[in-house]
Amino acid sequence: MKRDDRRGERFTYEGVDISPATGEVTSRYSLDGRPFREVVHLPGDLDWGSPGVAAAARVLFLLSGISYYKTAAPPVIDLGDTPVTADEIAFLREFYVQGLGEFSYVNDLPIDDLQIVGGRPDLAEPVPWQLPEERPLIPFGGGIDSVVVVEETKQQFPDSSLFIVGRFDPIEDAAAVTGLPIVRASRTLDPQVLRSRELGFLNGHVPVTGVLSAIAVLAAVLDSRSAVIMSNEWSASSPTIEVDGRGINHQYSKSLDFESGFRTLLGAVLPGFRYFSALRPYSELWVAERFAQLPEYHPVFRSCNRAFHVDPALRASAWCGECDKCAFIDLILAPFLPAEQLRAVFGGREPLDRTEMLPRFRGLLGDTAATKPFECVGDVGECRVALELAAARPDRAGNPVLAQLRAEQPPAPAPADRYFAPMGEHFIEAPYAADDLLV
Template identity: 40%
Template sequence: MTYAPMAVMQPTAHNRAAETPLPPHAQITYMERTSSELPVTEFFRIERPSFDPATGQARFFYRLNDLSFTETLQLPMGADAAMAVSPAFAKLLGLTGLVLGVSYFKLRAPFAIEAPEIALTDAERAFVIDVYENGLGEFYARNDLARFGKLSLVAPTDPVARQPALDLPDRTLLPIGGGKDSLVSVDLLTHTGVDFTPFAVNPKGPILTSVAAIGTAPLYVTRTLDPDMIRLGKEPGYYNGHVPSTAINSMIAALCALLYGYSQIVLSNERSASEGNVVFDGRETNHQYSKSLGFELLIADTLANATGGALKYFSLLRPYSEARIASLFTQSTKFDAVFSSCNRNFRLTGNDGPLWCGECPKCHFVFLIFAPFMKKERLLAIFGKNLLDEPKNEHSFRELAGLTGQKPWECVGEILEAAACFYTLTRHADWHEDAVVRAVKADLFAQYGEEKLQLAMAECLTDSRDHHIPPALAAKVAAYAV
């Protein structure tokens, strides 16, 4: 069955979907699986999680048919003992258990989800279903699994729609991913006088070096997945694939916000993250769904209701395109030698190589959006080579700009945004003679036209008003980020 192409998100000031479709080769064709392929008795059950404030350990328990799994979170010592036994924390602990469960659910992706000991409001039930449907959208698409609108969640009903208000200190928890985005947030918060604590789950590589360069004491959590889940994911008869890591880490951050006293979690997700990759099973599928504005609003509402409005959640970079963020990053060289967006640095097995592999779509996209704004010698020093002057990279760059294939399953920006950056390079003295720029120029102009590319680049540098930043902070950031 073939589905209609997805509308490309234009980098407009309001980040609304435009009418430009993905090229025909970006559609997914698949044979729809039926429920008869899986035994009707298959189910996934989430048990009540536990937390011991004396040890800082949270434990999460899951059952998939006849299989049992346990996952642990090791949180720092010093948790607020009273908060650890509060109804708000119990609510967030249960919701965290439900969200973390996607890692185990996906082994078989059954249609039935059970949480017999975790009471949910109607809004929370919708939030959890969203995580298991849209949050796993890429997983379903790449495994040819039709699940949208077909999952059931059986859990007790919680009649209390909103918990009593908590008293949380006016402090900020800032997740650090090791890439350019969270480091731009560091700069914006620093220059607007907002104190923050760097936060990460299982920090490694660029996260550690970035936090060291920030110079502020961090808050780290160790997440230990059940080893049987990792093993089974490699065996026949079980599925594997992408999970919504931002949703997972955000829920863990919410637990820490209550236990250690923070009133807001500030993400670093750009407006480009709202653009999907393909249409599959009748729905837009987005590799970055849990970074999108739609999900941000959903989880922000969930966390607010669980804490009586005390805990805020928003992305500081939501007004910006990836290109705009790149331009802001260039204003300081402080993090040049420590940051990386290359996914090879964030594998479970680690990475002993350079910060940038120079071969993946993520490396190519970051290089592409930096090139219009950063001096060439500085960019080459960061990456170690000129990725735009290597002919073998042409196909990857064409995918990023929508000239072939589909948008890569990576955290990359909008298709038209990449095309606009390429257009700028065709007119740039430092880059116009490089092999990839010369190779794509004719097709770029033929597909989009100069006028559209010029307008797209202007829109990339125009800040959107479609965001969830508190007004006072938004005004301060806008005044600084000129």
């Protein structure tokens, strides 16, 4: 097979440095001699002397390399002198191959030949993580999923805290409503990555939730937190597209497969540490119904991805009302919120009010002529049930978008009730699990 000349030769893990004085963890990599350096900063007044810090920093080092590997996607990853087990290498390969599935597909660049070499087996002893009480840390993005998790969790565990990476106005507005303290981190990518086009790098989606999960674990260790509670729901495990019998999932690092593998990795180095998604057995419809009952968040929440652009100058100051994420949030909330309230959320640009948005909705609904978007959106079944429920609302009578979509689409899957009850595997244990999840 002819070698793809877009690919490099070897990606190398050079080392990770911990600086308590500056509150920084610096991960160093290289690709065919080109160095990369990523810095994660956390508050210096946290417990940098905790014995779990080195273990958590090593996990972060393993996962964050993916942002630099993809610049030329070589067939070999060299772990150098990184302490690592055979099980961790297997997990890491899965993280790269599955997590870069969308990247590989969009760039027409198979990476199934990836080999991981190097590393040394002499890991430090595991650090048991047993705290006297539950003090959860909740990664918070300001959208409906994490809002519902926060509100459910803080009722039971008042000593909960939010975890936020960076600073984005929509997240800050919603975080203020929670009333919870914040453990804040910053992640500084190597500036070369932001010059990808200029430097001729490959570009595309990376499983960033996996990297953020590792930063959250480090933050939890530093702040003596017992658990990291994610907000990834049931349909995050659904493939975005199937190619040659293989599922490619934009949300891989939000999926049950990633959660399972990452839990196993953590269990070996920080036994007793809890990492799980509180929404894993629930549909987006279940989440949306509960979010609709939290009116204090309706004016401030945001799930439009244009609000979170890397370049602050390009960030949208309000819902754009045009992207796939806006269309999905509108559709999933439409059964549960009055039409006028949703119009207000979107500032008069509600997607369901505009026929030019029909192609976006067709993609969400599984139209054979459209493609499900590479976005964090629900599965086709959830969207079709939402369509039926929204169209049945009296305040949506005569809506041309809903009428057109109902005329085009097959009936919603039955029974619809299954989307409002727990379904599927999960890792939620007592004391966090509701009674109906422990039977």
